Amino acid sequence: MDKRYVRAAVIALMLAGLTLHGGIASAQQKRDTIRIGFVTFLSGPAAGPFGVPARMAAEAVVEQLNAGKAPAPYDTKGFGGTPIELVVIDEAGGTTKQVSEFRNLVSRQNVDYVIGYISSGDCLAIAPVAEEMKKVTVLFDCGTPRVFEEASYKYVFRTRPHATMDAVAAALYLLEQKSGVKSYGGINQNYAWGQDSWHDFDLAMKTLKPDARVTTSQMPKFGSGQYGAEISALIQSGSEVIHSSLWGGDLEAFMMQSVPRGLFRKSQLVLVAGEPYLHRLGANMPDGTIVGARGTHGVFAPDSNLNTWLKTIYKAKAGHDPNYPAYVATLAFLGLKTAFEKAKLEQASSLKPSDDALIATFEGLSFDSPSGRATMSLGKGHQAVMGTAYGTTKLVNGKVTVTNVKHYPAERVTPPNGISSPDWIKGGMKPGK
Amino acid sequence: MNQTVSIQKRPPAQGTDRTTIVLLAALVVLLVAGPLLPRWAMFMLNVSLSWGTVVLGMLLLMRTGLVSFGQGLYYCLGAYAAGALHHFYGIADIMVMLLASLALAAAVAAVLGLLLAKYRSIFFAMLSLAFSMILFGLLVKTSALGSTDGFGLSAKTLAGITLGERWERYALFATTVVVAFCAAFGVHRYLSSHQGRLAGAIRDNELRVEYMGASVRRVIHVNYVIAASLAGIGGGLVGISIGHVDPEMAFWTTSGEFVFIAILSGTGSVLAPFLGATIFESVRSFAYEYSPNTWQLILGVTMLLVIMFLPGGLWSVFTRRKAA
Incomplete structure (x- = not known):
């Protein structure tokens, strides 16, 4: 008998099996x-x-x-x-x-x-x-x-x-710590999260501190892993503050490459989503880095x-x-x-x-x-x-701790109903009723 | 002047008929069975048939001896064309959206084809890949289109007829079935036409085709535009059925998946891409369900098994092996 019929039948049976299985799963209603x-x-x-x-x-x-x-x-x-x-x-x-x-x-x-x-x-x-x-x-x-x-x-x-509150609270915290900030730059991944995070932070800074100047916005691609050129640009820009929403392997690679080059000796680093990496980065997290956890989670939890x-x-x-x-x-x-x-x-x-x-x-x-x-x-x-919080890192006995934690109530960092996040930030971030 | 390549006559009518009969039978069965299928199965078939349409275009290119690693370009353009109509102009008609998908993909391919038709083998593959990655890069940088998050779309009417919530899914499924049928039938007829049969001749010996008086570049260009149109309309269908478009559709992994399905299916018949896409999607979906941590491994093993035991793709199961 022709072999191809046997093989065709095997495939047909497999397909039927899969479909039947799905059917049985659907039948288990009770x-x-x-x-x-x-x-x-x-x-x-x-x-x-x-x-x-x-x-x-x-x-x-x-x-x-x-x-x-x-x-x-x-x-x-x-x-x-x-x-x-x-x-x-x-x-x-x-x-x-x-x-x-x-x-x-x-x-x-x-x-x-x-x-x-x-x-x-x-x-x-x-x-x-x-x-x-x-x-x-x-x-x-x-x-x-x-x-x-x-x-x-x-x-x-x-x-x-x-996520609006992540950027807004970062700007509020930064300005409480360093009210005289004159310039800020950013390094963020070139995809929606990185773009939005930088955009919101920039808007919030423009609203809260109109005389501060943007030096540079570096947008490396997601997962690029090599940040030599971006680090050079950030060093040259002489920014007082560097905003970053990097996470994962990208953040770790960026820190490993920028700390030895002394980027953070002159620039204050703000890591919007730095919390999951505190322990992993250890000594590679420069003292005095401002970190957030996108809410009162992890080290910020009450x-x-x-x-x-x-x-x-x-x-x-x-x-x-x-x-x-x-x-x-x-x-x-x-x-x-x-x-x-x-x-x-x-x-x-x-x-x-x-x-x-x-x-x-x-x-x-x-x-x-x-x-x-x-x-x-x-x-x-x-x-x-919910409210959110930001803090500053400090290395204690080889372990990264977070000090100087400030909490922000929800209405200070989140737009009320009926207004879009960018409009709310531009409008001066007035708390809703 | 008549070209002298078409010495051989059309293949015996019986061969043509069998594929057409199977296609017609599949059309009727799917249209009738559609409303009876569970919702997940109808959706899975919907996506599979759309992907099958994209891979059908790749089959045409592969018959010409070209492997495109960048069909994601047209797939993504098609989806974004449909999406943009809804997002910016509020047009929510399946027919209009699909026509836009087709037109945009074909227009871009007609231009890019001028360049790509000069290249073969790995150069063709890499260049097509490069173009799709350029689109990916552009979309990622465009915040107005939602960057990597993309944007949503939905279709509410079919050729002006308003669909109720109850029939929306089926109307889309039926459209997909009809589009897939027309594409398969069209490509099937095309492959047995004079111009279509040049594809295999080009793969075997380009120089000889030129000597016989046919323009290789023209054939490749035309086949490239057909493949792109199919990818565009497939992208439009997927965009509408998913209800969301994002730049990942142009990413190389998406194109890679089409190559995966094309190799899995084999180039034996216009039916193969649809069978391959359905099996790919079923294996992937059940792998997700049963081994959420290792579903990639299962897909890889499937591919390995097919390459080892069915080097001609799944379709070789249905064809008699030639006596060695």
């Missing part, structure tokens, strides 16, 4: 767990500093919640007594794949909720799809204010504040039972203290849990509350977390606001 899709970078440059810490935090938190071991008010098991089941998906691969995978999570894996997304591009792409598929989705780490400033959603929430709890469970799993992505992942689970349980009080008979009830309680919700209290007050109640 479950006794709350299934949460968790999407985070497991590969690529963002996996090491952000994706994997977020995943470890998510797993540690879910284990604790399922065992009912979390401190009050999160001491009920799982979500309202029902255990949580995590379905972890890699965020790598770009928006096309992420939209496909989101659809698969929802209609093939039948997750009840989705928590995820570190990349702002992914968040912008996923939000309308979540809306179309009517699936409650919590964005946990991406920062772009565009998500809720350009559109409004019913099913999409973001439990961390957006002392509380919840914070001690997260540090303990995370350290048991990872061997070191949690960084800000671990904190924002925790924030998302605790926010969803609070909304879920409040909504379930009114519909006690069913396993989970209806989406409409959940959304109604989630909108405008305030809840406690290891990073402090979050309030869902922007974007028609879908976007969290």
Whole structure:
């Protein structure tokens, strides 16, 4: 018999198997767990500093919640007594794949909720799809204010504040420390985050300190790794202050290359997202560097039972203290849990509350977390606001510590409802009512 | 003056017919089965068929002996053309968007083709790659288009007919199926035409084709524009179905994926790219689900197995091996 028919049949069977499997998965409607899709970078440059810490935090938190071991008010098991089941998906691969995978999570894996997304591009792409598929989705780490400033959603929430406050608070802190700044420059990656971060910082400086002059804005490409030319330009520019939103391997490479060249002997460095690298960089982090954690996470988190709890469970799993992505992942689970349980009080008979009830309680919700209290007050109640903090590094016994920490309340660093971030900064950053 | 290359007559009608029959059957089956499919499967097929359309263009180039590492250029242009119509002008009609995708890709290819048609093998591959990376670089630097974050788009009407929420997805799926069918049928007919058959002749011996009086550059140019148009329309379809466009569509890894699918499929038939794209997307998707940490490894192993055991691509499963 012709071999090709056999081979064709094998391929056909494989395809049928895959389809059938999907069908079976879809058929498993009746479950006794709350299934949460968790999407985070497991590969690529963002996996090491952000994706994997977020995943470890998510797993540690879910284990604790399922065992009912979390401190009050999160001491009920799982979500309202029902255990949580995590379905972890890699965020790598770009928006096309992420939209496909989101659809698969929802209609093939039948997750009840989705928590995820570190990349702002992914968040912008996923939000309308979540809306179309009517699936409650919590964005946990991406920062772009565009998500809720350009559109409004019913099913999409973001439990961390957006990125405008990172740049605004950096400018406020800098000017409190060095009120006589005459010039500033920047080195930021040439992609959306780097461009936005520099743009917002520049706008905030122009508003707060109109006589300060921009010396240079270096925009190396993402992942370039070699910064010789940029460092020369920064040294030559003689900037008093250097703003940078670099992260990951790029930040480490930049520091390794610029510290020996003495760049920071004359220039004050401001690292908007420097917190996850304090321990990794160690002696390569010059004393007196201004660092932020994009919120009151990590070293900026307030002392509380919840914070001690997260540090303990995370350290048991990872061997070191949690960084800000671990904190924002925790924030998302605790926010969803609070909304879920409040909504379930009114519909006690069913396993989970209806989406409409959940959304109604989630909108405008305030809840406690290891990073402090979050309030869902922007974007028609879908976007969290929190205060933020900045500090200055100091090397103590070979370990980087952060001193001189200043906290900024949310209304000082975040635009109120109904005004876009750039307009708000240009308009003088007036606090909303 | 008549060109003297077409000594050989068209292949026996039976061969042509079989592909056409399979194509027609697939068209009918997909259109009818569409509404019955689970939502994830319909979406997966939608993306696969769009990618298949892009790879179909690559098949045409590969038949001509050229491998493009830069189809992402046209894929991205197509998507951005559709996106820009919605983003800046508020036009949300699938037909208009796709026509814009097609027109922009074809126009750019007609110009770039003037240069690229002079190059072969690795030089062609690298130059096409360079052009797509230039577009990537430009888009990344353009904050007005959202830089790396890109922007969203959506289509609400099909040729002026307003679609309800219920039929939106199916209308897009049906459009994709019809576009993929037309593309496959068109390329199939083209490949058995006089000009189309020159492709293989150029791959085998360019010099001889020139001596016989046909213009190699013209054939390559035309094939390049066809391939680009298919990539553009594929990009438009993907952009609309994803609902978001970003510069990653022009990045070399995207073009690399098209090469991956093209090698996986083989160049045996116009049906191969669609089969290859569907299998690629299924393997990738299930790899994401079952081994989120090592899905790249699974794709790599699949590729390795295909190269080792089916050097002619998946399509060689359906063709009788020639007696060695």
